[in-house]
Amino acid sequence: MYRIRFHGRGGQGMKTASRILGTAFFLQGYEVQDAPRYGAERRGAPIFAYVRADETPINERGIITQADLVIVADDSLVPVPGAGVLAGVDKHTVILINSDESPEVWKQRLNISGKVFTLPVETEDRAELRFIGATCTGAAAKLLGVITRESLSQAIEEELGDLGHAVVEKNLHKALTAFDLMKKHAGCVSTMEKTSAANYTRPAWVELPFEDARISAPSIHAAANSVQVKTGLWRTQRPVIDYEHCSGCWWVCSTFCPDGAINVTEQGLPDIDYDHCKGCMVCVAQCPPHAIHAIAEEVAQAEEAKGGQA
Amino acid sequence: MTEVKATFYRRMKDLPSTHLLGTGTPMCSGCGGLEALHQVYDVIGEKSVFVNAAGCMTLLSVYPFTPFRGSWLYTAMASAPAGAQGVRDALDILLEKKRIPPEENMEVVVLTGDGSAYGMGLSATSGAMERNLDFLYICYDNEGYGNTGQQYSGATPHAAKTATSKGPLGFPGFKKDLFSIWAAHKPAYVATVIGTEPVDLARKIEKARSLKGPRMIIALAPCPPGWDFDPKESVEIGKLAVKSGVWPLKEYIDGKVTHTKIPRQRIPVEDYLKHQGRFAHLFEPQCNDALINEIQKKVDDYWDEVQKTTSLDKE
Ligand SMILES: Cc1ncc(C[n+]2csc(CCOP(=O)(O)OP(=O)(O)O)c2C)c(N)n1
Numbered sequence: 001m002y003r004i005r006f007h008g009r010g011g012q013g014m015k016t017a018s019r020i021l022g023t024a025f026f027l028q029g030y031e032v033q034d035a036p037r038y039g040a041e042r043r044g045a046p047i048f049a050y051v052r053a054d055e056t057p058i059n060e061r062g063i064i065t066q067a068d069l070v071i072v073a074d075d076s077l078v079p080v081p082g083a084g085v086l087a088g089v090d091k092h093t094v095i096l097i098n099s100d101e102s103p104e105v106w107k108q109r110l111n112i113s114g115k116v117f118t119l120p121v122e123t124e125d126r127a128e129l130r131f132i133g134a135t136c137t138g139a140a141a142k143l144l145g146v147i148t149r150e151s152l153s154q155a156i157e158e159e160l161g162d163l164g165h166a167v168v169e170k171n172l173h174k175a176l177t178a179f180d181l182m183k184k185h186a187g188c189v190s191t192m193e194k195t196s197a198a199n200y201t202r203p204a205w206v207e208l209p210f211e212d213a214r215i216s217a218p219s220i221h222a223a224a225n226s227v228q229v230k231t232g233l234w235r236t237q238r239p240v241i242d243y244e245h246c247s248g249c250w251w252v253c254s255t256f257c258p259d260g261a262i263n264v265t266e267q268g269l270p271d272i273d274y275d276h277c278k279g280c281m282v283c284v285a286q287c288p289p290h291a292i293h294a295i296a297e298e299v300a301q302a303e304e305a306k307g308g309q310a
Numbered sequence: 311m312t313e314v315k316a317t318f319y320r321r322m323k324d325l326p327s328t329h330l331l332g333t334g335t336p337m338c339s340g341c342g343g344l345e346a347l348h349q350v351y352d353v354i355g356e357k358s359v360f361v362n363a364a365g366c367m368t369l370l371s372v373y374p375f376t377p378f379r380g381s382w383l384y385t386a387m388a389s390a391p392a393g394a395q396g397v398r399d400a401l402d403i404l405l406e407k408k409r410i411p412p413e414e415n416m417e418v419v420v421l422t423g424d425g426s427a428y429g430m431g432l433s434a435t436s437g438a439m440e441r442n443l444d445f446l447y448i449c450y451d452n453e454g455y456g457n458t459g460q461q462y463s464g465a466t467p468h469a470a471k472t473a474t475s476k477g478p479l480g481f482p483g484f485k486k487d488l489f490s491i492w493a494a495h496k497p498a499y500v501a502t503v504i505g506t507e508p509v510d511l512a513r514k515i516e517k518a519r520s521l522k523g524p525r526m527i528i529a530l531a532p533c534p535p536g537w538d539f540d541p542k543e544s545v546e547i548g549k550l551a552v553k554s555g556v557w558p559l560k561e562y563i564d565g566k567v568t569h570t571k572i573p574r575q576r577i578p579v580e581d582y583l584k585h586q587g588r589f590a591h592l593f594e595p596q597c598n599d600a601l602i603n604e605i606q607k608k609v610d611d612y613w614d615e616v617q618k619t620t621s622l623d624k625e
C-alpha cells in the first residue's frame with residue numbers, strides 16, 4: 001500500500017491536491033482513501049492531507065504516521081513542530097519539498113538518509129501560490145511511477161471542473177510540467193513492508209495514571225497565555241516599518257492589525273511583534289504614508305542570520 | 311429616555327495603543343472577525359466572561375491556551391445565550407450572597423458567528439431578550455459557516471458563492487435582516503459595527519457597556535478564505551462595504567434607529583463585489599449586469615428608505 005502525506009498551509013490547496021492524487025490513483029484502478037485532517041483549516045495554519053492507495057481493499061484508517069512519500073508544499077513548515085513534517089520519516093521515505101534550497105542542503109539540515117527532491121519555488125506572487133498543490137501533485141504522480149499523464153489530467157479535470165476552464169488549464173499546465181520534471185526519478189517511491197502480527201513489537205506505551213479531576217480537567221488559569229503560541233511562523237512575508245517615513249499617525253496599523261500584534265511604544269511609534277505577526281500585510285496596505293513594506297520572510301531571516309538588520 | 315454619557319472615543323488618537331487580547335490565536339491571517347474582536351475587547355476589558363458558541367472563534371481558547379484575560383466558556387452552536395443566562399444567574403447569586411464583592415462582577419458576553427446568530431441560535435437569543443437578560447452579544451458576521459469551510463448561512467448575501475451554493479448564480483437566498491429581527495424584541499441596544507471603523511465601533515461598545523439588559527452587536531467580518539480575497543485586502547474590503555452602503559452602520563436605542571455613518575457619496579456595489587472571489591462569477595466570463603443591478607437596487611432602496619425616514623425626523 002502507498003501511504004502519502006501532504007503538508008502545506010491553509011490556502012495552499014493541500015486538500016484539493018490530495019483529492020487529485022487520490023482520483024488519479026483511482027483512475028489507475030487502485031483502491032483509494034484521501035482525506036484532509038479536520039481541524040484548524042485556517043489560512044496560513046499547518047494543514048495535513050493523506051492518501052492511501054492499494055490494489056486490495058484498504059482496512060487501515062486514520063492519520064498516516066509513517067509515509068512512503070511526504071510532500072511539503074511550503075518549506076517554512078519544516079521547522080514548525082506542530083506541522084510534524086518529519087514524523088515517522090525513515091530511510092525508505094521519499095520527501096518532496098517545494099523549496100529553492102537544494103536536496104543536499106535539506107538532507108544535511110535534517111540529517112536524513114532517504115531521497116529528497118525539491119521543486120524550485122517559481123514565484124513570490126501570492127496569487128500563484130494557489131497552484132502549488134497542482135505542482136506538487138504532478139511531481140508526486142511521477143515519483144510514484146504508477147500514474148499516467150492521462151490519469152493525472154483526467155483527475156484534475158474531474159476535481160477542478162467546477163472552477164471553470166481557465167483554472168483547469170492553469171492547474172493542468174503546472175501539474176504536467178512538474179510531472180515531466182521528475183521523469184528521471186519515476187517510480188522511486190517504494191511501499192513499506194507489511195507489518196505482520198508474528199514479528200510485531202508493540203510500541204513503548206506511556207502509562208498515564210488516572211488523575212483527580214482538579215488536576216486533569218482542562219481549566220486554564222493563566223491570562224492571555226496564547227502569546228506562547230508563536231504564530232509568527234505562519235508568515236511567508238514580513239512587514240517592515242521604515243521609521244523615517246512613519247508619521248507616528250493615529251495608530252492605523254495598530255488598530256487594524258487583526259491580531260493586535262502591533263503596539264505603540266512610549267515614543268509613539270508602532271512596533272511589530274514578529275513572534276506573532278501572521279504576515280497578513282494589512283498594515284502594509286493601510287499605512288497612510290506607505291511606511292511599511294513587505295519583504296520575503298526568507299530574505300529577512302537570511303539577513304538576520306548574517307547579523308544585519310532586516 | 312436612556313442616559314448615555316458623552317463618549318471618550320472621539321477620534322483615532324483616543325483608541326488604545328496597546329491591546330488586551332492575547333496574540334498567538336489560530337484565527338486566519340487577515341481575519342476581519344479577530345480585528346473587530348480585539349478592538350471590542352480593548353473596550354470591554356478583562357472583567358468579562360465570554361460564552362462562545364461553536365465556530366471559528368471557539369478555537370481562540372484551545373487548551374491549554376487562551377487569549378482572554380477573563381473567563382471563557384464553550385457552548386453548543388444553538389445555546390450560547392442560554393449559557394450566558396446560567397453564568398449571569400450564578401454571578402448574581404454570588405453577588406447577592408456577598409460571596410464576591412461588587413467590583414468582581416463581570417460582563418457576560420456571548421460571542422458567536424453568523425451561523426449561530428442568524429440561524430441555529432436565534433431561538434435561544436430571542437428567549438434571552440424576552441427574559442431581559444443582562445448581557446452583551448457580539449456576532450462576528452463572516453456571512454457563512456466559516457469554521458467548516460464556508461457553507462451558506464442565514465447571513466450569506468444574495469449571489470455569493472459558498473461551499474454549498476456553487477452554481478453560476480451563487481446563493482439564491484437573501485441575507486436576513488438580523489438587526490431588525492433583534493430590534494423588534496426591543497432590547498436595550500442593537501448596533502452594527504465593523505473593525506474598519508474602529509472609532510464608531512469603540513463608541514458603540516462603550517455605549518452598550520453603559521446600559522443594562524440585552525445589548526446586541528453585529529460586526530461584519532471580512533473573511534479571506536470564505537470570501538476569497540488576499541488577507542491584505544481585509545481592511546480595504548471592510549471599508550468598501552461601508553462606502554458602498556452594503557453594510558450600514560447604525561444603532562437602535564429607545565425604539566429608534568439612527569445611522570451613525572451615512573456614506574455621503576455611495577460608491578457602486580460593483581467596487582465592493584469585484585474584490586472578492588465569491589462574487590467572481592458576476593464578472594467572469596461575462597459581466598452579469600442584471601444580477602449586479604439587482605444587488606445595487608437593493609442597496610439603493612435601503613438608503614432611499616433611510617433618507618425618507620431621517621428627513622421625516624428633522625421636520
Ligand atoms: C449543532 C451543531 N451543528 C454543527 C456543528 C459543526 N460546526 C462547528 S462550527 C460550525 C460553523 C459555525 O458557523 P458560524 O456560526 O457562522 O461561525 P464561524 O464558523 O463562521 O465562525 C459548524 C457547522 C456544531 N458544532 N453544532
Ligand code: SF4
Nearest residue numbers: 338341366452456533
Ligand atoms: S474562516 Fe474567516 S472568520 Fe473564520 S477565522 Fe478564518 S478569516 Fe476569521
